[in-house]
Amino acid sequence: MLQELKERLRYMIDRAFAREFAGQFILFLVLVVVVTLVGMTAYFFGLFGPENEDVPGIPRGIDRGFLDSLWWSMQRVLRLPGFERMYGATPPILAYALFLSIMGLAVFGILVSMINTAMQRRIETLRKGDSPVKERGHVLVLGWSDKIYSVLRQLARLQPGSKVVILAPEEIEEMQEALRVNGSMREDLTIILRSGIPSNVEELNRVAVDRASSVIVVSPRADRDRLGGDSEVIKTMMLLAAWREWRGQGPTLTAEIALEQNQELAEIAARGRMHLISSSTVISKVLVQCIRNPGLADVYSELFAPYGNGLHVQSIGACSEQTMRDISYGFPDAIPIGIAWKEQQGEELKHASGLNPEPDYDIAEDEQLILLAHGVPVKFSQPGSAYTSRIYREGSVSARVPRRVLLIGWNGNVFDILVELDAHALRGTEIVLLSDMDPEAARKHVEQLLDHELENVSVEYLAGDPVERGSYSEIDLTSFQTIVLLADTSSGESDIDARTLRTLLRLSDLRRRTAASPHTVVELLDIANKDLLAGLHVDDVVFSDQVISAQLAQIAKQPVLGPIYRELLSAGGVEISLRPVGDYVEIGSSCSFFDLAFAAQQKMEIALGVRLAREGELFLNPERELAWCLDEDDRVVVLAQQLYR
Structure with missing residues (x-):
């Protein structure tokens, strides 16, 4: 009985609150009457005693x-208040006094509520970042994706203490939590968040775009796999390119385009004002270079990491009127790999660069050196007599193009990867593509984007979940020289890397059962997952978000790096390559970096370091006093002209 009464009472209270004000007011009156009646029972306990x-x-x-x-x-x-002084008054006066006292209390409550609401709205406005930014010389990041975290790490390395303003169509709390979880809030940066649409003029004014030192536009993750993606990025680019209120020269503008097929439209929208990075093109070229050069991913990881060796530009007067050969031995902790200059293009001075110039190239007074170094400035001392290696060896360089490649997974880069493979492969190379996509739909998607047929590669499309064992029943893993795991977005899973790792576990088990040991290249998004690859027999790991974000941040701070990266990652230009030691020096002899540098110069190349096969140890821009006894499995890291064989 008591339990039923309690439930009935609880139900009545719930119903009263469900009726909002009317129900709550009735409940209030009932409560006042009940409590007052309970209070009157004090009469029986000597109230007037x-x-x-x-x-x-x-x-x-x-x-x-x-x-x-x-x-x-x-x-x-x-x-x-004041009602107690009405004691003894006539009933009509008491009624008036009670009414006015209650209304006075209500008016005061309304006033307090209004003040409280106004304060809450103001606090909410401040919390949401609706107030205009008053910074000057800040880095402005427009848009939101997983690359934000790596961009911030790069900016913290390049210019500690920088102020970074992020404008994105996300809730402030969500951005704050994401930055906290990924450790970005611990970087040596002042991060200011604003929620808004980057392609809106008022929003850009609110984040002081005209006072920014550089602007970075990132492509949302969702745009990677949509043929009509990049729309928001292109709209933002059009707005920035047409901006008329820049103060002085205006900021450095850098933008990411997710899909290569949107590159032409993006260039039209940019009007020559912006540095464009096509993430699908860049990642596909890096992946294919890693397919052709096992171990190359370690080189890119160091180049694009927040710390370690990177590309820098410096003017060194002592190097003017000298050849690249003359100065190459004068840097104890840097390697000159090219030259940079400014040239007139229309009404503007644009940065230009040339990588891997001939050893006899004379450096002009107005040219800067492109250096592989830990940082700038670097020291230069005039070398003495010309260096000559006694262990130099001539040899032919053979292109490493696998004849059978297994691609696993599907994302927006598949088309670019196939085109890039076709450009480098020998005729008759076979590509097998295993993904969740329907084979006919996958074929039509690729053919829709092709403006010409693939000449050197044939593609076989297979349907199946790469995580499941049954998907490999008709695949002979021992017949492939290279297996490539892409960051698979076809399944719609939120954690793309988790799916890649599950697929890698499946492959590791299958290879153990079949004794297959092909060269394995894996694409991951988050570098934090690197440690999970231990024991899975992965040869090369490309962290695609790191590669793109490094370029976005570095070009934003050093615009001269824009043409340098374009040349380094463009078809038909120069490339970083790993080549057999036996093509440069005598096998088994004591070898220094200067021996490798001399041998590379004879081939019109630039030596960058060495990779030892026994432990996969990479020495990029090594200390000059180091010496190795290299064997035939070791590789020389060189900057050289791309080979198509």
Whole structure:
């Protein structure tokens, strides 16, 4: 019975609150009446007894009974200001006094509520970042994707203490939590968040775009696999390119385009004002270079990491009027790999560069050196006599193009990867593509984007979940020289790397059962997952977000790097390559970096370091006093002209 009464009472209270104000007010009146009646029962416990005769708060002037008890209890419950002084007044006056006291209390409550609401709105406005940014010389990041975290790490390395403003169509709390979880809030940066649409003029004014030192536009993750993607990025680019209110030269503008087929439209929208990075093109070229050069991913990881060797530009007067050969031995902790200059293009001076110039190239006074170094400035000392290696060896360089490649997974880069493979492969190379995509749909998607047929490669499309064992029943893993795992977005899973790792576990088990040991290249998004690859027999790991974000951040801070990266990652230009030691020096002899540099110069190349096969150890821009006894499995890291064989 008691339990039923409690449930009935709880139900009535719930119904009262469900009726909003009316129900809540009725509940309030009931509560006042009940509590007042309970308070009146003090009459039976000596409220007007002789022991309480001297208590001033107990009225006795009316009847020392019901009315005085009611008055005393109401005063305790309602505590209406001024109403207690109406004791003894006539009923009409008491009614007026009660009404006015209650209304006065209501008016005061409304005033407090209004002030509280206004303060809450103001706090909410500040919390949401609706106030205009008053910074000057800040880095402005427009858009939001997983690359944000790597961009921030790069900016913290390039210019510690920088102020970074992020404008994105996300909730402030979500961005703050994501940055906290990924450790970005611990970087040596001042991060200011604003929620808004980057392609809106008012929003750009709110984040002081005209006072920014550089602007970075990132492509949302969702645009990677949509043929009509990049729309928001292109709209933002059009707005920035047409901006008329720049102060002085205006900021350095850098933008990411997710899909290569949108590159032409993006270039039109940019009007020559922006540095464009096509993430699908860049990642596909890096992956294919890693397919052709096992171990190359370690070189790119160091180049694009927030710390370690990177590309820098410096003017060194002492190098003017000298050849690249003359100066190459004068840097104890840097390697000159090219030259940079400014040239007139229309009404503007544009940065230009040339990588891997001939050893006899004379450096002009107005040219800067492109250096592989830990940082700038670097020291230069004039070398003495010309260096000559006694262990130099001539040899032919053979292109490493696998004849059978297994691609696993599907994302927006598949088309670019196939085109890039076709450009480098020998005729008759076979590509097998295993993914969740329907084979006919996958074939039509690729053919829709092709403006010419693939000449050197044939593609076989297979359907199947790469995580499941049954998908490999008709695949002979021992017949492939290279297996490539892409960051698979076809399944719609939120954690793309988790799916890649599950597929890698499946492959590791299958290879153990079949004794297959092909060269394995894996694309991951988050570098934090690197440690999970231990024991899975992965040869090369490309962290695609790191590669793109490094370029975005570095070009934003050093615009001269824009043409350098374009040349380094463009078809038909120069490339970083790993080549057999036996093509440069005598196998088994004591070898220094200067020996490798000399041998590379004879081939019109530039030596960058060495990769040892026994432990996969990479020495990029090594200390000059180091010496190795290299064997035939070791590789020389060189900057050389791309080979198509």
